[in-house]
Amino acid sequence: MTEHVILLHGLWMRGFALAMLHRRMIEQGFRVHRFDYMSVANSQERILGRLLSRMQLLAEDSVSVHLVGHSLGGLLALQVCHEEGELPAGRIVCLGSPLMGSAAARGFARWGRGSEVLLGHNRELLERGFEHWDGVREVGVIAGRTPIGLGAVLANIEGEHDGTVAVEETRLPGLADHCVVDTSHTGLLFSADVALHTGRFLRQGSFAAAASMPVGGGSIASV
Template identity: 30%
Template sequence: MVNIVSQIECVCRGKRNKNIFASHLILLLLLTGCKSTDSGPVQYKANDELVVLAHGLGRSDWAMRYFAQQLKRARYKVCSLDYASIGQSVKAVLLQTNKQINACISNANKIHFVGHSLGGLIIRAYLQNNSVVLNSNKLGNVVLIGTPNKGSELANHLNGSWLLHIAGGVSQALVTGDNSLGNTIDELDINVGVIAGTKASLLTQSYFNSENDGLVSVESTKLNNMRDFITLDVSHTGMRYNQQVIQYTLNFLQTGAFLSPTRRTNTLY
């Protein structure tokens, strides 16, 4: 994997060709992926609170391992989804994750959801399609981290390419516009907080016209009915390991807000 990354960097430095970089970036996801942690079933006690944790495109539950560890340190039970997304249709991915989430939350008394990138769309789609959970008093808070709720301009650039074709229906559904996966999901009346990154990448910046995390624009992460919103100087990939992101996620899970009222500023929105 190190050799592949090195080749990509050499191509980008030598030819200054961002189209080649974008193509290699998708190819890297196709060739590598992540190892699954293959975690066992979650056992619950009466006062336990569960967090269903969803990873992003081309990843596995391994990608959220550090995040899961921090949630467990805060005394949450964690059920990490592990689903295939590259080469998969939207229907297939939603079917996979629907079954996994149902197994996760069985017998849980309080259920929170945290999703990074595509994982946030998986969570929104699950709640839309499962009204019993949506309307249950067991449903807690939801945090979406770098989620392309309105699609990604980078996906627009790759749209129609052979790489996006073999990447599958889910990848193709991450374009912006009416056909974007995020725009086909209802905005539900739930306690949802949104975290957006503002640390852009020089390699993808030309595809964006506004603040972004290298893959998703800040505007794309926003929902009309979000209860809270915050931007942090972190990249899309870095969100999974960033202590500020983790702390603000914990704050929202515990209180329904990223910051206490006394710490709020006008720069949050």
């Protein structure tokens, strides 16, 4: 049976940004689909409704339907699996997702009406995130720690971060596994090693085998 993977892009992006990750996941034997949505203009209800329909359709000929979300995409992946009870089997990998809430998003909130234009209908989800994960699906997170990005300019991000999201903002209680790599927020989408770690978690529910592998000339720590 087929293992499907649905890729979800982040805020201010569209599906084409996932092209490199898409190709690398295909090379690992997954059947891959890019879920394109308007991250600011569309309501969260509409986005999640479309995502749920796609998952249910793919489940008809598969053993599992995995979700891989970058940034906001990871938050939406958790949200749809938290709200819906009847879902196909599968795991979730979040790439640089501020699952505990985003300091950068809260920084935008100081702009008043401007923040609504920038963050759209997903503003509350980005600002607050989740308290913990108790869903059925195993969730793994890959966080970056190369501090290059717009978020670091617009907000005070404490500790290690990828230029947009702090590593601590990705450490949601209840995760199955978590690892930190030497790349930026956007770089998570283009790293060959991140793609390999993603595929490994989707298949075995752990990043453990990747703990000693170099990432982008740097290192990876699984915690």
